[in-house]
Amino acid sequence: MLLRKQVRFHNASRLLTRFLPRRLQHHSSAETDTDTDGVAVMRDLPNRNRRLSLRFCVWLALKFESLVHQHSRNEVSCILATKEWCSLYWDALQLLKNSGIFITSESVRALIRTYSYMGLAEEAIHCFDRMSQFDCEPDAHAYNTILKLVLKKDFFVLGFSIYNVMLRSNSLPDDHTYTLLIGGFCKIGNFNAALEMLDDMTKSGVWPDVKTYTAIICGLCQWKKVDEAFRLFNTMKKNGYWPNLPCYNVLIDGFCKNGRIDEALSILPLLRKDGFELNLRSYRSLINGFIHAKRYSEAYVWYTKMFKRGILPDVILFSIMIRGLSEEGRVGEAAKMLDEITRMGLVPDAYCYNALIKGFCDIGLLDQAKSLQLEVSKDEQFHNAYTHTILICGMCRNGMVGEARELFNQMEKLGCLPSVVTFSALMHGLCKAHRIEEAHLLLHKMEIGRSPSLFFRLSQGSDRIFDSASLQKKVEQMCEDHQVLNAYKLLKQLAGSGVVPNIITYNILINGFCKTGNVNAAIKLFKDLQLKGLSPDSITYGTLIDGLYRANREDDAFKIREHMLKHGCQPGLSNLNAHMSWLNKKRKVSMAFSLYFEYLKSLPRRDSDSINALEDYFIRGNVKEVIRGLLEMDFKCRDFNLAPYTILLTGFCMAKKVDEALAIFSVLGEFNININPTSCVHLIDILCEEGKLDDALHIFLYTLEKGFMLRPRICNKLLKCLLLSIDKKDYAIDLVDRMQSHGYCMNTYHYDKPMEDGYESGGLLHFQDEPKVKRGRNVELQYLA
Template sequence: MKKVSYLIHKPRFRCFSSSSRVTAISSEVSSIVHSVDPMEPALEQVVPFLSPEIITSVLQEQRNPYLCFRFFVWAAKRKQFRSWGSHNLMINLLVSDNSHLFDAYWRALEEIKSYGLRIPSDAFAVLIAGYWETKNAEKAVESFGKMKDFDCQPNLFTYNLILHILVNKGMILLALAVYNLMLKLNCHMNCSTYTILIDGLCKSDDMSDALNLFNEMSQRGIVPSKITYTVVLSGLCQAKRIDEAYQLFENMKTTVKPDFITYNALLNGVCKLGKMDEAFDLLKSFKKDGFDLDLNSYSSLIDGLFRAHRFKEAHDTFHKATNSGITPDGILYTIMIRGLCDEGRVDDAFKLIKEMTDKDLVPDTQAYNTLIKGFCDKGLLDEAQSLKLEISGVDNFPDSCTYTILISSMCRYGLVDDAQNIFNEMEKYGCVPSVITFNALIDGLYKSKQPEKSFHLFHRMEIGKNPFLFLRFNQGSDRVVERVTELCESGSPLEAYKLLTQISFLPTITTNNILINGLCKAGLLDAALNLFKKLKVKGNTPDSVTYSTLIHGLESVGREKDAIMLVKEMVENGCKPTPAVYKTLMKWSCRRNKTFAAFNLWLEYLKTVSKRDEEVIKLVENHLQNGEIERPMRLLLDMDIKSRDLDPAPYTIWLIGFCQVHKTTEALKLFAILKEYDITLTPASCVMLITTLLGESNLNMALEVFHYSLQKGFILKPRICSNLLRSLIRSHDMSNHAIELMKKMDSCGYDMDSIKWFKQGIQNVLTK
């Protein structure tokens, strides 16, 4: 979507009207501005002769910025003199020489104040917008806070402007505090106010409060605009609440007509979720409404196809776009770079950077970071480092994201010491580590069996640069909200802004999840549970990942009852168990020879999903109770396909579960059904099924499953390959199959050097 700046409704400034007197009057006014001090009383005498056009003309003629600012502030007091021409002229003047002209503007305000003259809110709106234009959000917030020192009450436009800045900086807590202040002051909000706040809540993953605010709009008699609907649609898609997004889209049609931005927002949301068949169906319905594919639509489709690993279709769609006259922009090129990297075609991705520059498109930080990640994912860490060094200093590159990519990749390849060196290098070059950077290194340290260092880094995060801040707010997030509200209401938004900036580097729930996962894997469940208990005290609410990690940890040490109790606690605390939680419980049920309990667990989950047919689920339960497998599996698959939400994971869990309890007949039935429905098994389920079949000397079926794995492009581990080949060689009836199998393995990319000794064994068999 576009920047939120377009969400702010603009004051109704007048348009210009031509006049033959403009030049003469402008000259007279300019003379007053230059020669009379103070100018304001003299200007009052010529008010009847002025217009927005004359005001802008005078501003354009001024060579003295200080006098220009004085005149603008005077003119802004009257609605009839306001225009976007003069407003934008002042912003452009301010940003043309950052600090010097901002100082001149402040001097003008102080001078006007000393004369006892009123300063309008629009004068500060220009100042705030100027600071924001120069990427100095802190100064923008400071300017907003100083309005009270000039006895200037913000108008709605200025409030909306500061809300927009706070939301863009991720300061949703402070934005909500400003909103509450507006309510207390009985400030009449408009659609833009709510749209900005809803957008901020959606981006903060707080969809519940976003929807509450959306409903509050209607209760206050404020009709949502197309932009409001678009923001909520995007938020619902981001939260994976696609059914609600569709419903909202249909409701929208009854009040306002969706535009291209709205259509693209819904399409982009569906594509981001990887539901590409659904996206193409959506396009068909859009076209009936007169929607044609544009650059944004093609970008969403190509991005979605790459995410779904439908690489050929993605490239075909790109060529279709360019052939139809679409000119790729930086965003689409970045999508293509990421897609090529995902394919392993890093060299081709690098060529796209050159193609961009040849077309006068300057690659931004995101494009370079995408390419660096591509190098890292392929293990080309030296090349990634070289690229970072080569383009350092270009467009604020490298940024914290660049360092995070390198640190995460080095940790993944076991180069934790190098990752620490890069982490230490960041601050030396003025790049502040983000929470994600800390999380990447903490995770790497834990996985490299350096728990002491990971906890040291964790505590460094907690304390940060202000130990007193940590001690003050170590009692929960409510205290932070309370303090931000206090500061905002006392007229100190800058202090609130600085506070939130400082605590933005405190450990998040993700950080705690990494530590809990590490403790669970080390078998230190009591320590993990102790950290879990401290979460709420520190203001971090456990999420589904926290619960899922602990449930898995408890199950792994045989504490099944504690795991079940934790699921109940999860529900009681308002955290809905995700499919991942049910899958964890299912896997452990299968390991304990409770395969049918695993079926029941998934059926319990399906009952909580809105699109699932309750009658079908009941029918499946009855068939399973009667010991049937084929009929209930087909019913479930048909229901999943109909709902367009097919997850192969539960089926592979059941298949592995059957193998674990040596119910080979049931496992083979399920294998055949999944093949029929073209559901791809995992390599792990293939290995388990082959192992079970070899144990029962069912070489024909073991060979069939292995051929299936070859067709799917799986490269199974040497051990299972060795076991299968050994069994074939030892079987007089099937020894020839070993030769054919080795040829196929070789053509499919297997490392045949690792099983050279089988060739000699086969030759011996053939000789005999």
């Protein structure tokens, strides 16, 4: 190795004498030369001709490994990029190799970093692949540069394959390598693999730092595991790893994005106690959180606070504010803010324009939205799929499905490729317009994509790719054969060959088929999505169960529910409510109650023994005690929801179990819980049928007290029953007076006043749709619909 260095020094001296100007020779040979001096030379280097530029690149290739400061290396990347000297630098490396000078990994990494800085991923990977041509073994820094690049592009299979190649080489992973990979696993939600990687890290003698913990915290927040992220944050502090401001920002952002803005605010005292102050990123997260929570006034207060502290907004924050103003309906102010961006010397990006375009669409100003889109589309950078998706959503919402389809067809001509959200938006519009078959065809177009032959080609031969495991195996093999660039191109081609439908796409179509009564087509889609590796969610199951009930296929609905539970998908409350409602219509209220007990047992904070005891009470017919026990449990867990109780009350009414329905009504009243008008109507209806007029009258008076206005049918039914009753006629007259005083408008009804020598019934009733002049007392009744 020493001999190799001596040969390198001898050859380098000859080469520098030939190629470098005197000033550069002086700097390169001086022992006291620092990286700051090197950067100074780079700044002062005149760009006279290609030969002089090549001299600089030769000097840089020899000098780069001595630039130890990150700032200096960044300046090198900036100079190579702005001067467009990348090809010259490559020529310089070739010249050094031909002169017998040993090329270091750091020298090649300068070029990899520059291409990465310029956003030229393929060129950067090509440089990495060609290192073997220079007999240059990539070191940990070179691997890290490539890893960072491919993981940023979300090519995780390639990133982990590169790591496996790294392990088999002489390069040992460092803390940055592990942090990148842990962040990659967290990004795809594989936290078990991330923790295993953390164990490997410590076993290798590499200790995690704040950046490593921050990567895991960031991943947990992205996957809505904010509580786990906060626990890890506290564990990190206990283990002596003190959080920095970026770590605090990740946690604040996580709470804000998960709708827990108040908890985010509670972290601020900790942040200040550790000696930090909020920066622009902190304010962005908080303001964005307030806007997501629709707490607009608080968002503007924090925006003002930021200005008072002397922190100026960037384009990202402006786009957040424009979105907030637009959501609040203040589109005019949002448009003024767009002008303010340019006055501050900033350039609005696509997100700013999209936020305003969406604002116009939300309030139905589609002409203004399209006009703004046409204005900004003159600039090629604004041809993004999201802009078109916003307009397609707006058009579909306003019934303009034909125009939405036309805009969709124009996208490819503009070089703007539809995303899964674009496809889903149009499919939703087509389903709403009852063009379900057209939406189904769109799903096939989505899957086939632009190069269907690619899938056919990859499915042939011994190395065929038909699932993620075979793809990973092929990519790993290509990396081992120093074909990282080809592996990258393969993944890029696969990613761009078609748009992969997600579960939302399938849910839209399944819902469309169910609503048109084609449940068999919905079930076929349900099976297809599982074959393609997607997992149905609670919405998928709920939609299908509802469709099966509508088709009177109760047994199949229960089979789907069993499938849901078997595959670990717990029914949400909306799913449960739909299931219980359909059982009520079949007058199977006991079965609906059993489902509710089952659901409660699946909740984490519920005591199963207490629920079992209440279930026994229900079997013995003590509904009042059951409801009281359930409500006490709800309030203790702070998890009360009225819907299941009203569904059960309605179910007992449908099953003509009046006492049980009244028991639920009574207990809800004990807990000061307002019963909704629909439940009151069901109760009054069944009580009238069962002749329990006192109870029916009590329920109706409850609706008057609560300010509910019931429909004419139920009001007429109660009044008719009271008038027909021997001893309740006076109640009817009194009720009419009360109704008038509570805002009911009355139509004319007539009944004969009882005659002393008349009918045993005490009078003859005449109900009619149109008022007629008759003897007797006139009562005007008109009920609001």
